[in-house]
Amino acid sequence: MTSGxxxxxxxxxxxxTELKELLxxxxxxxxxxxGIRTGGVWIAERLQQQLGQEGPIGILDISFYRDDFTQKGLNPSVQPSQLPGDTEGRHIVLIxxxxxxxxxxxxxxxxxxDYGRPASVTLVTLLDLQRRELPVQADVVGGTLALGPNQLVKLSGPEPxxxxIRQRT
Structure with a gap:
């Protein structure tokens, strides 16, 4: 697919549905x-509604934790992470x-x-692009997509x- x-x-x-069953x-x-800022937060909000949960979701801005931070420098839109409480002993759904x-x-x-030792972490992602450099596997995946070398995928939101998917320029 070249665009769409x-x-x-x-x-x-x-x-x-898959996340409910897994939990x-x-x-x-x-x-x-x-949710990992920004797209992960939008998805986390929607999944929280589907699960029928109330209360604030956690928001992570991982900018300072990136292993390429020294190469790319500080993103001008860095915001603080917000977790409603510590993670010690909590079951976490990371999105x-x-x-x-x-x-x-x-x-x-x-x-x-850094906030505490979670009891477990369940990883959820909308799309898996299957280009791993590290041994990380999501527990729940919306879909998989194989992009060409000059393609990129972008999530825009939050509503809608x-x-x-488009060609790099």
């Missing part, structure tokens, strides 16, 4: 839902929009552990949430 859009709502419905299998009643290399997830886990 994917149905985010259909992917979210699938993810919500039931693991006997997890009230996980802390944490991102896209998983590709695994480096964002590694950075998010490092930051989460829309995925677009």
């Amino acid at each position: 859009s994917l149905s985010v709502d259909a992917l979210l419905d699938k993810m919500g 039931q299998q693991r006997h997890i009643d009230n996980p802390l839902i944490v 991102d929009d896209v998983i590709m290399s695994g480096r964002t997830v590694r950075a998010a886990l490092n930051e989460l552990f 949430l829309e995925l677009t």
Whole structure:
């Protein structure tokens, strides 16, 4: 596919159903839902509604935890992370929009552990681009996508949430 859009709502419905089942299998009643800024937060908000949970979600900005921080420098839109309480002993559902290399997830886990040692972390992603550099695997995936070398995927939102695939310019 060279350009186009994917149905985010259909992917979210699938993810919500799979996540509910997985949490039931693991006997997890009230996980802390944490989104990685920005797209992961939008998805976390939608999944929280599907799960019927109330209360604030956690928001991670992993900018300072990235392993390429010294190469890229500080992103001008860095904001503080916000977790409603510590992570010590909590079951956490960590949500991102896209998983590709695994480096964002590694950075998010490092930051989460700075807040405390979670009982468990369930990883959820809207899209898996299957280009791993680190051994990271999501527990719940909306869909997989193989992009060409000059393609990129972008999530825009929060309302409406829309995925677009386009050629790099």
